[in-house]
Amino acid sequence: MSQTVVTQTLPLKNFRVLGRERLAPRAPGRPVNLKLKDNILAAIAQVLVEEGYQGLTISRVARSAGVSTATVYRRWPTKQAMFFDAIRxxxxxxxxxxxxxxxxxxxxxxxxxxxxxxxxxxxxxxxxxxxxxxxxxxxxxxxxxxxxxxxxxxxxxxxxxxxxxxxxxxxxxxxxxxxxxxxxxxxxxxxxxxxxxxxxxxxxxxxxxxxxxxxxx
Missing domain, CATH: 1.10.357.10 (Tetracycline Repressor, domain 2)
Structure with a gap:
């Protein structure tokens, strides 16, 4: 068996499952920060791990990310569009x-x-x-x-x-x-x-x- 070396493994930076403390709900009307999309993508990962693709819904992701469903819909109009963006x-x-x-x-x-x-x-x-x-x-x-x-x-x-x-x-x-x-x-x-x-x-x-x-x- 040859000894393998990976010269650079690019980490799953934006799509890792974050702890609940990183997904704490934010108050309605709070200004969107630059990490909002990353937090939503992390929430997608969390839901996929916990409930699988069948359990992936925009409302479930919004709840996990601590944002409104409207916030998610503004970025992805459908569950499929949201999922496709995440798995890339x-x-x-x-x-x-x-x-x-x-x-x-x-x-x-x-x-x-x-x-x-x-x-x-x-x-x-x-x-x-x-x-x-x-x-x-x-x-x-x-x-x-x-x-x-x-x-x-x-x-x-x-x-x-x-x-x-x-x-x-x-x-x-x-x-x-x-x-x-x-x-x-x-x-x-x-x-x-x-x-x-x-x-x-x-x-x-x-x-x-x-x-x-x-x-x-």
Whole structure:
């Protein structure tokens, strides 16, 4: 198993679950501060963790953020618009900036970052969203832009750097290999259809072993 190094993991700055003290209600009519949108996005994360996507409503988010529903509606006219804006902030946690100096190391680091994020309370909501994406084209497009497209671009960058270094990597198409890895990761994120909860360290090792088989010529 190669030793992986993530050179820069961009934290989920605006979309982390904050303590209740950070979401204290503010009095009606109080001037909006620059952190208001961040607080609402944090409230969205809080509601997703506590109640899942089905429990996500504008009124529930407003109550958690300590603002009026009108304040939320001014920024997002629908639940879906609010949710789409929020999950785009997952991109940096799902696909951090990585450069370990080798193709295998880069792939290992990408797998580890994604699995470990999906095993967090917030990341676990991702598995429940995959079914929604099948039935809702716009929903699916946002998940693609947030999760798959950045990973494909990153895999292409890994391949380009490896080629410049003169590394021998896999004989198959990079997108196909990535699709196979993401399919395995996302199946784990869905808790194997409810049969087995994620075990991040074990899952990382298993999927990294699969990756090593796929990228060997």
């Amino acid at each position: 902030l997952w991109r940096d946690d799902l696909t951090p900036q990585i450069d370990t100096g080798s193709f295998a190391g880069d792939v290992d680091a990408l797998i580890a970052a994604r699995v470990r994020f999906l095993a967090t309370p917030l990341g676990r909501t991702y598995g429940t969203l995959l079914g929604e994406a099948v039935h809702d084209q716009e929903f699916g497009q946002v998940l693609w832009e947030t999760s798959v497209a950045p990973a494909r671009a990153q895999m292409a960058l890994f391949f380009e750097r490896a080629t410049r270094r003169g590394e021998r990597v896999f004989c198959q198409d990079p997108d196909t290999v990535l699709d196979m890895l993401l399919s395995t990761i996302h199946f784990r994120a869905m808790n194997m259809l409810g049969r087995e909860p994620m075990n991040p360290e074990k899952n990382v090792q298993e999927i990294q072993s699969l990756a090593h088989c796929l990228i060997s010529c």
